[in-house]
Amino acid sequence: xxxxxxxxxxxxxxxxxxxxxxxxxxxxxxxxxxxxxxxxxxxxxxxxxxxxxxxxxxxxxxxxxxxxxxxxxxxxxxxxxxxxxxxxxxxxxxxxxxxxxxxxxxxxxxxxxxxxxxxxxxxxxxxxxxxxxxxxxxxxxxxxxxxxxxxxxxxxxxxxxxxxxxxxxxxxxxxxxxxxxxxxxxxxxxxxxxxxxxxxxxxxxxxxxxxxxxxxxxxxxxxxxxxxxxxxxxxxxxxxxxxxxxxxxxxxxxxxxxxxxxxxxxxxxxxxxxxxxxxxxxxxxxxxxxxxxxxxxxxxxxxxxxxxxxxxxxxxxxxxxxxxxxxxxxxxxxxxxxxxxxxxxxxxxxxxxxxxxxxxxxxxxx
Amino acid sequence: xxxxxxxxxxxxxxxxxxxxxxxxxxxxxxxxxxxxxxxxxxxxxxxxxxxxxxxxxxxxxxxxxxxxxxxxxxxxxxxxxxxxxxxxxxxxxxxxxxxxxxxxxxxxxxxxxxxxxxxxxxxxxxxxxxxxxxxxxxxxxxxxxxxxxxxxxxxxxxxxxxxxxxxxxxxxxxxxxxxxxxxxxxxxxxxxxxxxxxxxxxxxxxxxxxxxxxxxxxxxxxxxxxxxxxxxxxxxxxxxxxxxxxxxxxxxxxxxxxxxxxxxxxxxxxxxxxxxxxxxxxxxxxxxxxxxxxxxxxxxxxxxxxxxxxxxxxxxxxxxxxxxxxxxxxxxxxxxxxxxxxxxxxxxxxxxxxxxxxxxxxxxxxxxxxxxxxxxxxxxxxxxxxxxxxxxxxxxxxxxxxxxxxxxxxxxxxxxxxxxxxxxxxxxxxxxxxxxxxxxxxxxxxxxxxxxxxxxxxxxxxxxxxxxxxxxxxxxx
Ligand SMILES: Cc1cc2nc3c(=O)[nH]c(=O)nc-3n(C[C@H](O)[C@H](O)[C@H](O)COP(=O)(O)OP(=O)(O)OC[C@H]3O[C@@H](n4cnc5c(N)ncnc54)[C@H](O)[C@@H]3O)c2cc1C
Numbered sequence: 001x002x003x004x005x006x007x008x009x010x011x012x013x014x015x016x017x018x019x020x021x022x023x024x025x026x027x028x029x030x031x032x033x034x035x036x037x038x039x040x041x042x043x044x045x046x047x048x049x050x051x052x053x054x055x056x057x058x059x060x061x062x063x064x065x066x067x068x069x070x071x072x073x074x075x076x077x078x079x080x081x082x083x084x085x086x087x088x089x090x091x092x093x094x095x096x097x098x099x100x101x102x103x104x105x106x107x108x109x110x111x112x113x114x115x116x117x118x119x120x121x122x123x124x125x126x127x128x129x130x131x132x133x134x135x136x137x138x139x140x141x142x143x144x145x146x147x148x149x150x151x152x153x154x155x156x157x158x159x160x161x162x163x164x165x166x167x168x169x170x171x172x173x174x175x176x177x178x179x180x181x182x183x184x185x186x187x188x189x190x191x192x193x194x195x196x197x198x199x200x201x202x203x204x205x206x207x208x209x210x211x212x213x214x215x216x217x218x219x220x221x222x223x224x225x226x227x228x229x230x231x232x233x234x235x236x237x238x239x240x241x242x243x244x245x246x247x248x249x250x251x252x253x254x255x256x257x258x259x260x261x262x263x264x265x266x267x268x269x270x271x272x273x274x275x276x277x278x279x280x281x282x283x284x285x286x287x288x289x290x291x292x293x294x295x296x297x298x299x300x301x302x303x304x305x306x307x308x309x310x311x312x313x314x315x316x317x318x319x320x321x322x323x324x325x326x327x328x329x330x331x332x333x334x335x336x337x338x339x340x341x342x343x344x345x346x347x348x349x350x351x352x353x354x355x356x357x358x359x360x361x362x363x364x365x366x
Numbered sequence: 367x368x369x370x371x372x373x374x375x376x377x378x379x380x381x382x383x384x385x386x387x388x389x390x391x392x393x394x395x396x397x398x399x400x401x402x403x404x405x406x407x408x409x410x411x412x413x414x415x416x417x418x419x420x421x422x423x424x425x426x427x428x429x430x431x432x433x434x435x436x437x438x439x440x441x442x443x444x445x446x447x448x449x450x451x452x453x454x455x456x457x458x459x460x461x462x463x464x465x466x467x468x469x470x471x472x473x474x475x476x477x478x479x480x481x482x483x484x485x486x487x488x489x490x491x492x493x494x495x496x497x498x499x500x501x502x503x504x505x506x507x508x509x510x511x512x513x514x515x516x517x518x519x520x521x522x523x524x525x526x527x528x529x530x531x532x533x534x535x536x537x538x539x540x541x542x543x544x545x546x547x548x549x550x551x552x553x554x555x556x557x558x559x560x561x562x563x564x565x566x567x568x569x570x571x572x573x574x575x576x577x578x579x580x581x582x583x584x585x586x587x588x589x590x591x592x593x594x595x596x597x598x599x600x601x602x603x604x605x606x607x608x609x610x611x612x613x614x615x616x617x618x619x620x621x622x623x624x625x626x627x628x629x630x631x632x633x634x635x636x637x638x639x640x641x642x643x644x645x646x647x648x649x650x651x652x653x654x655x656x657x658x659x660x661x662x663x664x665x666x667x668x669x670x671x672x673x674x675x676x677x678x679x680x681x682x683x684x685x686x687x688x689x690x691x692x693x694x695x696x697x698x699x700x701x702x703x704x705x706x707x708x709x710x711x712x713x714x715x716x717x718x719x720x721x722x723x724x725x726x727x728x729x730x731x732x733x734x735x736x737x738x739x740x741x742x743x744x745x746x747x748x749x750x751x752x753x754x755x756x757x758x759x760x761x762x763x764x765x766x767x768x769x770x771x772x773x774x775x776x777x778x779x780x781x782x783x784x785x786x787x788x789x790x791x792x793x794x795x796x797x798x799x800x801x802x803x804x805x806x807x808x809x810x811x812x813x814x815x816x817x818x819x820x821x822x823x824x825x826x827x828x829x830x831x832x833x834x835x836x837x838x839x840x841x842x843x
Contacts, residue, residue: 050614051720051750073620102562113562115570116539131812132805137717138749139536139789141525141574142797142804143831144813148538148570152562169620192480196504198591227662275560277481301481301561322560335564341554345819346566352815 004040006122006130006161012036013159014128018358022155024059024097038096041161044068046136052167053119053136058096058160065095069167077168078114079105079255085265087328096160102152105259106203106220109195109298115151117166123150123158126354136164149349156360157353171202171222175232176251179217180244182206185282187217188300190242192278194219195299197238199231205258206296218254225249258297261304269293269306270329272313276301276322287317367414367455367795370829370841372462376442380419383440387422387464390432395470397421406465409450409457410512411796413712413766418445418459425470427545427553427583434581435551437464438825444549445827446577448489448517453713454794456524456576460829468519471583474498483542483559485586488519492526495587504589507534510790511699518585525574527790529698532748533624533657534590536790538573545584546572549821559586571816576792577827579820593657596624598694599667601674602648602681606630609650610723612677613747616654617720619673621666623748627653630727632742633701633755640704643697646681652747653698701744702755709757712769716780717789720750729779730754737772739765751789752780778803793831801833810836 003009013020019033038059046055049072056065062080069075080098084090099121104113120134133146150157179190187206194201203220210216221231232247239245257263264271276284278300285294285303292313293306307313314324314336323336338346354360376383384398397403398420407417419442424430437444443463450457459465471487472494478484479502486495492513495506509528510516516526522544527536534540543557557569572579603609613626629637629651638645645651656666667684674682685691697704705711718726727743734741740757754776758769777787777797781804787797801810814832817824817840824841 048719048721050618052617053719072618102567104562108561112535112539115562115567116535125812129808129812132809133812135717135784135786135804137719137751137785137789139527139531139717139746139751140786141790141792142786142788143793143801143810144816145525145538145570145574146812146816148567148573149816151570152564152567157566169617169622172620189480192482196479196482196591198503198594223662224665226665227658230659230661275562277478277559279478279480298561321558323563325564338565339555341548341552342556342565342568345554345568348819349566349816352819353812 001035002037002040006041006124009041009159009161010124010128010130013124013126013358016358018356020358022159022359024094024100036159038094038159045162049074053138053164054167055136055162055164056095057162058094060095062093062095062098073170074167075170076117077107077111078117079107079259080114081105081259083260083327086261086271088266095163099151099163099165100153100155100160106205106255106297109204109301110200110202111168115148118147118151118163119166120164121147121150121160122162123160125158126356126359131158134164138166156350158359173223173225173228174250175221175228176248176254177219177221177232177235177239178246178248179239179242180246181214182217182243184285184296186242187215187296188278188281190217190239191219191299193238194235197235199234203255203258204299206300207258208294209263220255258295261295264293264306267306268309270309270311271327272305272307272324273327274303274305274317274322274324276303276320280320280322284317284320288313289316368834369416369460369795370834372460376440376462377419379440383436383442384420386436386440387420387433390436391422391424391429395423395425397423406447406450406459406467409452409455411453411455411458411794413760414455414458414795416459416461418463418465419461421465421467423467423470427547430466430547430581430583431551431553433464433466434547434549438550438823441823441825443825443828446519446523446581448520448523449491449515451512451516452520452524452792452794453715454788454792454796456792456794456827456830457520458795466581468517468581468583475584478559479504481559482589483586484589485584486518488522488582488585489517492516492518492521499589503592505592506587507540507590508537511702518587519582522573522582522585523575523577524790524792527746527751529625529627529746532626532746533622538570540588541569541573541585542588543586544569544572544582546580546582548580549823549826554580557586574792576794576831578817578831579826594659595663596655596657597663597667597685598653598655598691599670599685600645600681600683600694601652601654601679602646603650603652603677603679604648606650606727607724608677609652610720612652612674614720615673615676616670617748619669621656621669623654623656623666625653625655626746626748627698628743628745628747629698629701630743632740633705633744634697636704636708636742637697637701640707641696641700643693645697648680653694698744705742705755705757710760711755711757712773714752714754714756714773714776715788715791716777716785717749717751718780718783718785720747722783722785723747723750726752726779726783730776733772733775737768739769739772749789750785774800795830798831799833801831807836814840
C-alpha cells in the first residue's frame with residue numbers, strides 16, 4: 001500500500017488488521033507484515049531559510065531535502081547517518097525515517113540529536129487518528145511534547161505524514177585536529193579536555209583502524225576560516241602534552257566515514273551501538289569480547305563495536321550507566337531491557353496509540 | 367478563569383490527611399494553618415489566587431514518594447511547586463489541593479567536568495546551578511530572566527527558555543535525566559549522563575508537562591564550557607519591517623548569534639525612562655550578541671555591521687567595554703520592570719514564524735487601539751518568541767477582563783500566522799481555554815492519553831493545560 005494523502009493513510013490504517021511493515025525508503029527492515037510505503041507522501045511544503053525552518057511530507061527522499069538545503073548553504077546539522085552501506089540495504093532514505101529513528105551523527109555532541117531539531121509532526125496513530133503536535137516555530141511549549149515522543153519511536157506509535165524541523169547554516173570552513181597513536185584511555189582524556197574548552201568542538205572521534213594502522217583521535221572545528229585557524233592553534237597548545245598534534249584546514253572529510261562506519265561496510269560482524277559516559281569508555285571497551293573492532297564517537301560517549309555474529313555483548317558488558325543496542329545482526333532483542341517502571345510506561349503508551357497492535361506487532365521479536 | 371469546584375469530601379477530611387502527612391514528614395514540613403498556607407496562594411500570575419488546603423515541603427525523594435502515596439490513597443489533588451515564578455498559573459493551587467514544594471531539595475549531588483554534567487536536586491535555583499560550576503569555567507545554558515529565583519523543577523516542568531537559547535537551546539535540549547516520582551509514589555530514573563537511549567523519549571515527554579505527569583526530584587543537566595568572551599551591539603531602525611528584515615538577513619548569512627533581542631518603541635521609551643541606558647528613540651531596537659575570542663567577535667561583528675548597513679540603521683552601537691555591554695543589556699533586562707512602572711501589565715508569550723514579524727506587530731497595534739489598552743513588545747527575534755506586554759489597571763473594574771480578551775486575540779493571531787500560543791511560559795490556567803485554537807479534539811485527546819498513562823486518576827495538577835470541558839470526564843472519573 002502506498003497512500004498519496006494523509007487521509008488515505010488514515011483510512012488504510014483504520015481498515016487494516018496489520019501488522020504493518022512501514023517503509024520510508026526501505027533502508028532498514030523493521031518488521032514483517034503488510035507493506036506500507038510512505039513514498040507517496042512526498043514533497044517540501046515550506047522552506048524559510050531566514051527562519052531556519054523546513055516543512056516536508058514524511059516520505060520526501062532525504063536527497064531532495066539535502067538538495068534544497070544545499071542551494072541555500074544550509075544543512076541538517078545533526079548529520080543523519082546513511083546506514084545502507086553498513087546494513088547492506090538499498091532504497092532511498094526519507095526524512096520521516098530519519099526522525100522516526102532519531103538518527104544523529106558525529107555533530108550530535110555539539111548541536112543536539114535529530115529529536116532536538118524536530119519542531120512539529122503530523123502522524124496517523126494505530127487507530128487511524130490523524131494527530132498533530134508541535135508546529136513550525138523554534139520555541140513551542142503548548143501542551144505536551146509528543147514531537148519528542150515520536151522521534152525515535154520507530155513508527156510504533158504512528159506513521160508520520162509530515163515533519164517540520166530546524167535547519168542550520170553550513171560552516172564555511174572545517175579544520176581537523178588529529179592526535180595519532182593515543183591509547184583509548186588517553187584518547188578519551190584528550191577529547192574530554194577539548195570538549196571542556198571554549199573552542200566549540202563539532203566532532204570528537206577515536207579511530208582504531210586507519211590507513212597506517214595507528215589509532216587516530218580526531219577533533220573537528222567549524223566556522224569561518226579565521227576562527228577555525230585560531231581554534232586549531234589553541235587546541236594544539238591545549239593538547240600539546242598528550243603527544244603529537246596535527247592540524248589541517250579543510251581536511252578530507254573523515255566525518256562521513258565516522259558517521260556511516262564506512263570501514264565496516266560489507267563485513268560479516270554484528271554491530272552494536274553503546275551509549276555511556278565518555279569516561280566509562282575505556283573500561284567498557286576492555287569488557288567487550290576479544291577481537292571486537294571498536295570506534296568511539298561523541299568524545300567517547302558512543303562506542304561502536306563490531307563483534308563476531310551471535311554474541312550478545314550486553315552479557316559481557318554487565319551493568320553500566322547507559323545502554324547497548326544491536327544495530328546489525330539478529331538473534332537478540334534490538335534494545336536493552338528497561339527498568340520495570342519504565343517498561344510499564346512504555347507498554348502503556350504503546351497501547352494508547354496502537355491498541356490493536358497493528359504498528360507494533362513483530363517488533364520485539366526482531 | 368474557572369477552576370473546578372473544591373471537593374467537599376476532601377475538605378471534610380482535612381485533619382485526617384494532615385495527620386497522615388505528619389506521620390511521614392517533620393512537623394515544620396506540613397503547613398495547614400490558613401494563615402500560613404496563604405503564602406502559596408499564587409505564582410507570578412498573581413491576578414489569580416487561591417490558598418491550598420495544605421502545603422508540604424519534603425526534603426528527600428523518599429519523603430516526596432511518601433507524600434504522593436498518601437495523597438494518591440486519599441484521592442487528593444497535588445500541585446507541585448518550585449519557586450512559584452510561573453507566569454501561566456502553573457503552580458496555582460485549588461482549595462482542596464496539597465501544594466508539594468521542592469524548595470528544600472536544593473543540593474548539588476554530583477559535578478562531573480570530564481563528562482560535562484551536573485546532577486542536582488530539583489529545587490535548586492537556575493542561577494545557582496551555574497554558580498556551582500562557574501569557578502571551573504562551565505555554565506548551565508538555559509537562562510530565563512527569572513533565573514535568580516526560579517527552580518530547575520519549574521524549568522523542567524515548563525521547558526523554560528532564555529535570552530541565549532538561539533544558540534544553546536531550551537531546557538529540553540540541555541536535560542539529560544530526571545528522577546521522577548509518579549502519583550502512586552513510584553520512583554523512576556529516566557535518562558542519565560549519556561545520550562539518546564533507545565526506547566521512547568520519556569524525558570522529552572516529561573520536560574514541558576507542567577507538573578502533570580510526576581514530581582521531578584533530581585535532574586542531570588548538561589553543562590557547557592564558558593565562551594572566551596561575548597559582546598552585544600545595539601542597532602536602531604525606523605520601522606519594524608526593516609528591523610525584521612535585518613534579523614532574517616543576519617540568520618541567512620550563516621552567523622548564529624547567541625541572542626537577537628527586539629524591542630519596539632513603547633518598550634524602548636519605558637526602558638529608557640526607567641534605566642537611562644542611553645537607548646535612541648527609534649521604532650525598533652535590536653540587541654545582537656556574539657561570542658568567542660576577541661578576534662572571532664570582531665569578525666562576526668564586522669559581518670553584522672555590513673548586513674545592518676544595507677538596511678540603513680538609525681544607530682549602530684558596538685560595545686567597546688564591559689561597561690558598554692552592560693548598558694546595552696540593562697534596558698532590555700529591565701524591560702518588564704520598566705513597563706511595570708507605567709501600569710499593571712500582562713505578559714504574553716506567543717511564538718510566530720520570524721517572517722511574519724512586521725505583519726503581526728502591525729496587527730497588534732490595531733488590536734491595541736481597538737481594545738483601548740497599550741501594548742509594548744519585547745521579542746526573542748531570532749526564534750520568533752514574542753512577549754507582548756499589555757498595560758492595564760488592576761484597580762479599574764473590567765480592565766483585567768479587557769486585557770485578557772485582547773491577550774487572547776493576540777495569541778490566536780500568533781497561531782493563525784503559523785505560530786503557537788506559548789513559546790516558553792507554558793499553558794497553565796492562563797492559556798488552557800485557548801488550546802482549542804491550536805489543537806483539535808483528537809490532538810488534545812492524544813496528549814491527555816499520556817497523562818492517563820502516568821497519572822490515571824488525574825490527581826497531579828489536574829485543572830491545568832487542557833480546557834476543563836475536555837478533561838472533565840477524566841478528572842471526575
Ligand atoms: C520576571 C520573570 C521573568 C521570567 N522570564 C522567563 C524567561 O525568560 N523564560 C522563561 O521560560 N520563563 C520565564 N519566566 C517564567 C518562570 O520563571 C518559568 O516558567 C520558571 O521555569 C518557573 O519556575 P519555578 O521554579 O518558579 O516554577 P513554579 O512557578 O513553582 O511552577 C511552574 C510549574 O512547574 C511545576 N512544577 C514545579 N515543581 C515541580 C516538580 N518538582 N515536579 C514537577 N513539576 C513541577 C508546577 O506545578 C507548575 O506547573 C519568568 C517569570 C518571571 C516572574
